[in-house]
Amino acid sequence: MGLVLGIESSCDETAAALVTTGRVILAQRIASQDAEHAPYGGVVPEIAARAHVERLAPMIEAVLADAGVELRDCDAIAATAGPGLIGGVMVGLVTAKALAMASAVPLIAVNHLEGHALSPRLADPGLEFPYALLLVSGGHCQILRVDGVGQYRRIATTIDDALGEAFDKTAKILGLGFPGGPAVERLAQQGDPRAVPLPRPLKGSAEPHFSFAGLKSAVLRASESGLHADADIAASFQQAALDCVLDRLTRALDAMEPVPALVVAGGVAANQRIRTALEELADERGMRFVAPPLALCTDNAAMIAWAGCERLGLTDFRADPLDFVARPRWPLDPLAEPVRGAGYKA
Numbered sequence: 001m002g003l004v005l006g007i008e009s010s011c012d013e014t015a016a017a018l019v020t021t022g023r024v025i026l027a028q029r030i031a032s033q034d035a036e037h038a039p040y041g042g043v044v045p046e047i048a049a050r051a052h053v054e055r056l057a058p059m060i061e062a063v064l065a066d067a068g069v070e071l072r073d074c075d076a077i078a079a080t081a082g083p084g085l086i087g088g089v090m091v092g093l094v095t096a097k098a099l100a101m102a103s104a105v106p107l108i109a110v111n112h113l114e115g116h117a118l119s120p121r122l123a124d125p126g127l128e129f130p131y132a133l134l135l136v137s138g139g140h141c142q143i144l145r146v147d148g149v150g151q152y153r154r155i156a157t158t159i160d161d162a163l164g165e166a167f168d169k170t171a172k173i174l175g176l177g178f179p180g181g182p183a184v185e186r187l188a189q190q191g192d193p194r195a196v197p198l199p200r201p202l203k204g205s206a207e208p209h210f211s212f213a214g215l216k217s218a219v220l221r222a223s224e225s226g227l228h229a230d231a232d233i234a235a236s237f238q239q240a241a242l243d244c245v246l247d248r249l250t251r252a253l254d255a256m257e258p259v260p261a262l263v264v265a266g267g268v269a270a271n272q273r274i275r276t277a278l279e280e281l282a283d284e285r286g287m288r289f290v291a292p293p294l295a296l297c298t299d300n301a302a303m304i305a306w307a308g309c310e311r312l313g314l315t316d317f318r319a320d321p322l323d324f325v326a327r328p329r330w331p332l333d334p335l336a337e338p339v340r341g342a343g344y345k346a
Helices: 034-040 045-067 086-103 112-123 163-173 180-188 213-225 230-255 272-284 301-312
Strands: 003-008 013-020 025-032 076-082 107-111 131-136 141-148 151-157 261-265 288-290
Touching (some): 003 045, 003 301, 013 301, 025 045, 034 045, 076 086, 076 112, 076 301, 086 107, 107 112, 107 301, 112 141, 112 261, 131 230, 141 230, 163 180, 163 230, 180 272, 213 230, 230 272, 261 272
Parallel strands (some): 003 076, 261 288
Antiparallel strands (some): 003 013, 141 151
């Protein structure tokens, strides 16, 4: 049974984990930077990178000690090589390169999005390829058909902002602090989702892509008007975002070849209201619904290690070179056609 050390440092979570090819998480640790970034209402790249430098090496030592193994016991070292904040990505990737060279084990440069895309298979051995994937996080909002490891076809993406970004911006507008997603979800439980008239960008359009910039602006105007309670704004925003997701996802599923399962991954997948609605949609379409445990939704190293395990199990596996370059942008489907508008998160 193979053993992979995973390293994640693409944004504001410093993480390390040891995962076996038999889907066992031997050890994992995550250091949050919420306190460091809270005064700014969002992630500051320089602060994030410095925190990764300070925390990563001791964390890897601790994870190895937790599992009672040594570095030479690993069959590969997997690290996020992009996309993400380039300073943080470089910290993790350079660390992985040094460890791989020192221990003479293969380096696996992992696409952070692939970590999310494959994470449900870590927790659910019954999830087989192919499946439809809704990938929703702070920086990405995509719908993909997943046919296998390294085999992704993008069906839809955001033309401006990601859903997680919209949640964080709404939280900042309402003074809820950082990270914003959980705070907005909690406040929304106290409000009326029909109280504030908010737009549903692109709802009903023929293309399956997302747009959330206009929704963010409408939330700001609603807050500045002084006519609505914060709880009602939060609830109405969450409902508008959910309506957009369901409409866009339905359009995308209609456009792709039928698959047996609908999978959701990424930080926004931790939102229970969204999970429940997606499960209902999957049930209506006769699809199995799969969502990873909450601990695997947000950025973590177990999903990076598991992506390494998946790569390690390929018959044509090849280690990545030690001169692999960190990438601030790295699409899962490089052949996907550009979308109208910004399309920078494709």
